[in-house]
Amino acid sequence: MNDINIINFPKKITEMLYYYVNNNNIKTRFKHYAFLMDKNNSTLYEVADNTILVQTCIPSIHAEEFLIKKITNRNIIGKMNLNRKYNILVIKISPNGTLGFSKPCSHCINKIKNSNVKIDTIHYSNESGNIICEKRTKISNKHICRGRYKNN
Numbered sequence: 001m002n003d004i005n006i007i008n009f010p011k012k013i014t015e016m017l018y019y020y021v022n023n024n025n026i027k028t029r030f031k032h033y034a035f036l037m038d039k040n041n042s043t044l045y046e047v048a049d050n051t052i053l054v055q056t057c058i059p060s061i062h063a064e065e066f067l068i069k070k071i072t073n074r075n076i077i078g079k080m081n082l083n084r085k086y087n088i089l090v091i092k093i094s095p096n097g098t099l100g101f102s103k104p105c106s107h108c109i110n111k112i113k114n115s116n117v118k119i120d121t122i123h124y125s126n127e128s129g130n131i132i133c134e135k136r137t138k139i140s141n142k143h144i145c146r147g148r149y150k151n152n
Contacts, residue, residue, distance in 0.1 A: 031093040032102060034063035039085045039120055046070055064090055064108040068115045085120035092125055099125040105145045112136060
């Protein structure tokens with residue numbers, strides 16, 4: 001995990017990211033995380049994860065969707081300035097500690113676009129271990145996850 005290079009994110013955010021990723025003791029194939037930050041990526045408001053348990057292979061809620069639900073359910077929105085814009089970072093960590101492809105699926109993109117929070121930019125890891133940035137208004141993905149066929 002120590003070789004992951006999250007560029008353009010302040011040290012505070014990078015340290016928190018490492019903390020959440022390294023302190024998850026659940027046995028999983030992959031670890032997915034979604035982070036809600038301010039527009040400058042300097043303040044972390046909320047973190048959500050998604051784990052698919054190896055033993056069950058039951059699809060769980062995606063990190064991005066769980067992030068939106070957590071914000072709403074915990075009334076974090078009441079503590080946030082809804083006139084400000086925010087960013088989301090979505091990453092996938094493989095068992096060997098490298099970044100993997102974590103672009104939000106079509107369902108999660110719709111959840112993000114229809115949330116009460118003004119999301120400006122979505123950052124996500126790609127299969128090469130880079131962080132890609134796309135504006136909320138421009139991002140699209142035709143991919144529908146297998147678990148979505150059963151759950152929606």
